[in-house]
Amino acid sequence: MSEYQPLGGRILTRPVLALGFIFLIGLFFMFVRFTEGMGAASNLNGGYAWGIWVVYDVMVGTAFACGGYALAFLVYVFNRGQYHPLVRPAVLTSLLGYALGGFGAFFDMGRFWQFYEIFLPWNWNFNSVMLEVGLCVSAYILVLAIEFAPALLERLGKKALLRTLNKVLFLFIALGVLLPTMHQSSLGSLLIAMGHKVHPLWQVEHLHPLLALLSALIMGFSIVVFEGSVSSVGFGRRSETHLLVKLWRVLVGLLAAFLLVRFAVLGFQGKLGLILAGDFAALMFLLETALFLVPLLILLSPAMRARGSRLLFAAVSMLLAGTLYRFNAYIITFDPGPGYGYFPSAPEIMVTLGVVALEIMAFLILVKLLPVLHREEHA
């Protein structure tokens, strides 16, 4: 008998219907994008070629989907088997997040009908960070699908296939740690070539890959904490706070490392004065830093981190911190030069919300149909 079980119950609950409605609105504007072109559905322009479809759907979306990555690191690399019950739901969220991130990349692609050109080896430009991102994210989506396959095979009762898969699964788990390390760092490296367009407070050049990776891990562990807290409330399951709270050491380490590198590089580059410039960018920097710092303080306090609500608050703060870090660098303080501005259009926002709604909807339905959540232990 599996240690996981489907939740069962009604599929079309009110939250699912509400999310479905948002998804349909998004779908309508996706239809507009695929019939009239990108200009009809977005405010993208010559200076801001990347808007929320890239920065939210791909960069933030896949960082939110780093739960599977973060847990694989913890469980299989650092051999912390007690976190095993959290792995499967995290892998499902990762699969959904990355699949929809890939879909986001597709509808943001200006020449979507020849997307396959990036997969043809004779086209490859090995100097391109984008090549690494494109190939590596695609490969990881496949790896996640294989990592999640046992849930489906168990449900379908394909025992022989499941046994065979389990024999080689370690290889895919190893890839599942390597590939996100590669492309999550590359999602930061993309900023290097943008040079002066990236605000000096965010242009850390050689250290982009490290900061992007650290923040992706922070967001990955945060989403595990967030999901654990929310699903124990939403599905009326036993609280997993006792397990989640033990993640504090890892998160403190990651947060401290991120802030240390962030400030050290600014000091080294002689840009610390810009933090006190009192302008809009400085304000955004301070807000972003506060979102990283507050959870660090919460997690350092034994009394605060023991409380489920504070832990959830810390997780939300870290998710917002990583999100704002990406938005600040790529959009909010990004300056391509005179004559250009960008704020996402309503259809652009609705497409993104539609994708997020689809992701949550799929999670809510799949945990009821497939053995994803850990079987509760009864006394």
Added chain:
Amino acid sequence: MKRRDFLKAALGGTALAASAGAEARPNLEPAPEAVGMLFDATLCVGCKACVSACKQVNGMPPEIEGGNAAWDSARDLSGDTLNVIKVYRNGSAAVKDAEVDGFCFEKRSCMHCVDPGCVSVCPCTAMRRDPVTGIVTHHPDVCIGCRNCMVGCPYNVPQFEYDKLFGQIHKCQLCNQAGVERIDKGGMTGCAEACPTGATLFGSRAALLEEAKRRMALKPGDVYPYPRGDVRKPDSFHEKAAPAYKRHIWGEKEAGGTNVLHISAVSFDKLGMPPLGERSAASIAESVQHTIYNYMALPAIALAGLTYVVRRNSGDGDEGGES
């Protein structure tokens, strides 16, 4: 592997990456027979004959604003405009080439970087630098439309046709793209040919740089024979007193240099040129990328280590329910 060992190894790898990053790839050097243009803002009278000629050569429609169909109203580069003349205005805008209470014209078109960001970032090699002429070309047949070239260009030159469902990237290809091939045939760019004052000169990068340096050496008021057309075999000259040039040849060194050079009497930051150092962003990005992915050695070692550790930590793989 113990956690401590793993962390040590990870830190070691990072340190290795960081130290190797110090031996970065330098900026690219100009192509052996690099061709380009020299734009002298002090000679430009804003007639936009170059804009018009560019559209004719490249088969692009004029941009019409309101009901005015008398001239091309393009204000910036776009999917329909590869070359545009912009104006700097200050105060009363009475005096040409004065920073205060003056005005100045500035050309915007592809600078044909010596170390082009667009070429470096393109995943599908849809942007290429000609190994002989240094001309930066675009090849839509392999382009997926990720638009990394647009964000990777310091000058916002590549432009995507957002208004079309099946749009493409457009940029100046120095009138040498397939079907036009003016340079290969010994000709010059449409804009340089059309320019009545010689504000836009065509030529080899080396000859243009020499010409720019001669002008930098002029004292204001010195009479100088300004050539028109191709700097190596000018169509004609006109004599004119030299203006008070800023001693700065844009594109000699900026981000590795450009094949299209600009000189002016108004400083370039006022003309909307970006704040660039001498090192190209592309060279930094490639240094980082090739340090991490050199022969895929680091990822291969990491995968071997991970496979070993994961296999050990997930049992012998015969237990069910792993995921």
